[in-house]
Amino acid sequence: MKFDKKTIFSDLSFKLKQGSMTALLGPNGTGKTTLINILMNMLVPTSGSFTFAKTVRLGYVPQFRNIDAEYPLSIEAFVGLNSAIFKTKKTKSAIKKQLEETNLYKIRHTRMGEASGGQKQRAYLAQALLDNPNMIILDEATASLDPLAKDELMQLIKHLNEKHKITVLFVTHDVPLARKYMQNYLYLNNRQIEQGKMSQFEEAYE
Numbered sequence: 001m002k003f004d005k006k007t008i009f010s011d012l013s014f015k016l017k018q019g020s021m022t023a024l025l026g027p028n029g030t031g032k033t034t035l036i037n038i039l040m041n042m043l044v045p046t047s048g049s050f051t052f053a054k055t056v057r058l059g060y061v062p063q064f065r066n067i068d069a070e071y072p073l074s075i076e077a078f079v080g081l082n083s084a085i086f087k088t089k090k091t092k093s094a095i096k097k098q099l100e101e102t103n104l105y106k107i108r109h110t111r112m113g114e115a116s117g118g119q120k121q122r123a124y125l126a127q128a129l130l131d132n133p134n135m136i137i138l139d140e141a142t143a144s145l146d147p148l149a150k151d152e153l154m155q156l157i158k159h160l161n162e163k164h165k166i167t168v169l170f171v172t173h174d175v176p177l178a179r180k181y182m183q184n185y186l187y188l189n190n191r192q193i194e195q196g197k198m199s200q201f202e203e204a205y206e
């Protein structure tokens with residue numbers, strides 16, 4: 001990938017297995033978000049290509065921080081934001097299921113602006129899950145959370161992987177957290193990518 005004449009990365013080659021949990025690690029500015037944007041078809045790479053198996057249904061979970069205190073929608077309305085305005089019974093029950101799954105059902109009427117960071121982040125996750133993905137990409141989803149909220153989110157992601165076989169690609173700077181919850185890593189540095197088992201990840205940038 002190049003921006004003007006600046007090469008962000010080149011000759012990247014990797015495979016993600018169905019049902020795997022992978023941390024995408026790397027120092028600031030090495031192109032993690034750029035790579036995710038390419039995978040999400042939001043950016044066209046300068047050269048090269050990639051494919052997802054035909055069965056892959058991709059979901060994306062952004063960071064919660066762009067929700068400010070004035071944000072008017074309830075958690076429930078936010079989760080259903082991408083579905084039709086007049087909700088069918090089926091959609092309503094799917095929203096309820098995801099609110100329960102993400103431990104938000106009891107506080108579904110809380111305004112998003114008033115929700116905690118962890119709750120907002122889980123609402124983003126519930127919103128992505130509503131489309132029934134079998135792979136999710138999370139972009140620094142734990143970055144602004146306190147340790148408890150981080151663990152709660154990670155437990156949930158682990159559960160989604162174990163129970164629903166959802167493939168996970170998790171962008172993070174938090175190596176200890178990745179060690180605790182992810183099986184594999186992709187490490188983007190010096191324009192190259194390295195892939196391996198999380199338990200064997202050793203890098204100076206920690």
Ligand SMILES: Nc1ncnc2c1ncn2[C@@H]1O[C@H](COP(=O)(O)OP(=O)(O)OP(=O)(O)O)[C@@H](O)[C@H]1O
Binds near residue numbers: 008
């Ligand atoms: N649209 C763009 N035009 C020009 N340069 C860009 C564009 N998008 C990103 N870049 C540059 O590409 C490089 C990689 O940025 P990117 O945001 O992908 O890194 P990152 O690894 O996600 O960083 P961080 O960990 O800080 O989030 C940076 O030098 C950035 O300035």
